Amino acid sequence: MSRDQQNNDRRLGRNFRRIIDAEVRLKELETTLAKASGIAECWDTMRAFSNEFRFCGIRMSVNGKVFEDLAMQGGGNCWQLRIPLLGSDYINFFRDCDSEMSPPILNAFVCAVERGLAGLLSAGAELYCDPKAHAAHAWPPVVHAGRPDPVTQLR
Numbered sequence: 001m002s003r004d005q006q007n008n009d010r011r012l013g014r015n016f017r018r019i020i021d022a023e024v025r026l027k028e029l030e031t032t033l034a035k036a037s038g039i040a041e042c043w044d045t046m047r048a049f050s051n052e053f054r055f056c057g058i059r060m061s062v063n064g065k066v067f068e069d070l071a072m073q074g075g076g077n078c079w080q081l082r083i084p085l086l087g088s089d090y091i092n093f094f095r096d097c098d099s100e101m102s103p104p105i106l107n108a109f110v111c112a113v114e115r116g117l118a119g120l121l122s123a124g125a126e127l128y129c130d131p132k133a134h135a136a137h138a139w140p141p142v143v144h145a146g147r148p149d150p151v152t153q154l155r
Contacts, residue, residue: 023108026109030115054099057069
């Protein structure tokens with residue numbers, strides 16, 4: 001076997017392991033979101049997994065409230081991925097322009113978030129609004145979205 005063939009085999013093996021690892025983590029994301037008891041728990045999950053998938057920031061707008069964690073954003077350029085929820089609600093994920101992410105993994109990430117949140121979003125206003133969950137958590141602070149696109153750096 002030639003050296004080039006060996007290098008190609010190693011590269012293929014690394015790519016295969018990376019895809020399998022991503023699929024396992026995406027299934028965990030979907031399952032964890034599906035088990036969430038309210039918006040605050042979803043936020044905690046989304047923050048943790050956004051870091052795990054090397055997004056540099058996240059913003060979630062739900063019921064006129066904005067949750068935001070841009071602590072990992074550097075001074076560089078970022079692109080954003082927006083996942084629409086109900087009505088005008090959404091989740092934005094920010095990623096550094098210089099970081100790579102496989103398009104199939106990115107697509108699977110979006111699908112995992114959508115499937116994971118489907119039960120919560122269809123459960124009704126009581127669970128979706130989740131005012132008790134917000135009061136129970138000192139973090140994240142809730143920013144009223146009366147102003148267009150508020151930006152609050154949270155760490």
